[in-house]
Amino acid sequence: MGRGDLTNANWVRLEPHLPASGQRGGRWNDHHKVINGILFRVRTGIPWRDLPERFGSWKTIYERHRRWSAEGTWDRILRALQADADLACRIDWSMVGVDSTSSRAHQHAAGAPIEEATRPEKRTTPRHHRPDEGLGRSRGGLTCKIHLAGEGGCRPLAFLITPGQWGDAPQMIEVLERIRVPRPKGGRPRTRPDYLGGDKAYSSRRNRCYLRRRQIKHTIPEPKDQRANRKRRGSKGGRPIGFDSEIYKRRNEVERTINRLKNSRAVATRYDKRAYVVHGTVTTAAIRLWLRL
Template sequence: MPGPPACGRGAAQSTAASEEEIDTSQHRSDEGLGRSRGGLTCKIHLAGEGGCRPLALLVTPGQWGDSPQLIPVLERIRVKRPGGGRPRTRPDHLGGDKAYSSRRNRRYLRGRQIKRTIPEPRDQRANRRRRGSRGGRPVGFDKELYKRRNEVERTINRLKHSRVVATRYDKRAYVFHGTVTVASTRLWLKP
């Protein structure tokens, strides 16, 4: 059996201290925080309308992937029609980066008849070619439309001009979601 630690604490004190460290590194599911390369962080997933204005957003823990969040973000889109009636829930066109390329997302977009410009990653392209005729058709890709994808990055940059969004002072995810929503509203109100 090993002796007491070199720092002078007994074995009981040492295990209690390590349990406290474990408890502080854990996070609750309603906080929207998760481990990522930069430490405890969160992600803002959003759909923008093209003029650096967000239409729908979602806050997730930092380690969650981008691809599974595409469908929940698109299902949050509600654009009121000027003449009344049901709100629009389907964008005319969707542009995304390689992180959103998956069979599930493409099937969903095809089912809702949403035009899309999402590049196919090299590994998915090689896998499709390897499967031959069973791999499916190559995805359509328009380089000119893909140049507009940076508008989402610019929208997130504008949201982070608000210091409270950039540093996330809020502990709970729903409070931070409200903070980001207020910052989004400010973007819509600016001329």
């Protein structure tokens, strides 16, 4: 077993959730070896063509990763692992944090054509397809941003890929809507944390109304300009925002989750052109974290 490969314990937990065969009825090559190749590339960030020969054909590994990213197979595997962890009471719902991080786009990540729905040769649209490919241009060049919600055990529950210049506050609701942990023994999937923490970038009337409507307790500091505007309006400005400094200290958990994700070089730097492949790469890194129980 090479460095970073799946252990026997990891494989026992992962194997039941893998597809059994290909779309055309044939058997796929050894899942174990191919997934180890995908994890090696996500961890090191090397070009697909430079994968070590012990993993087999680089094209087989790349096509498996691309196909599973397009079909949402990686997402289903991630939810299945989260469901197993929740069944074993290994998800800390007492505090879920939201935050974002930027991923600098490599020059090889630029130049992907924007697919139009009117193209006759395109029969299906991949999951998480974006017409802007999740790339934004700023002074630092091309970047994308990963908006993330992480549980208290420093593992990601849900995330969203957007262009790098997009703000944090408008994405909070969509990230929370993506939290969906199935319950194998029956019942609706769990979608609501007990408590939510975020920095002042997530402070907005829209976000706070959404959290109150879903009865999610939260600690989000109020920026100075919003506080001054509320005081200026007097009684019409509403009540002061509640803030618990002790609970806010746990916001470092989502920051540590991001650090663990970005230990994978293919997440810290974006090398993939297509947004849905980037989503699959981040999902693969998240699966690796959920296997480390």
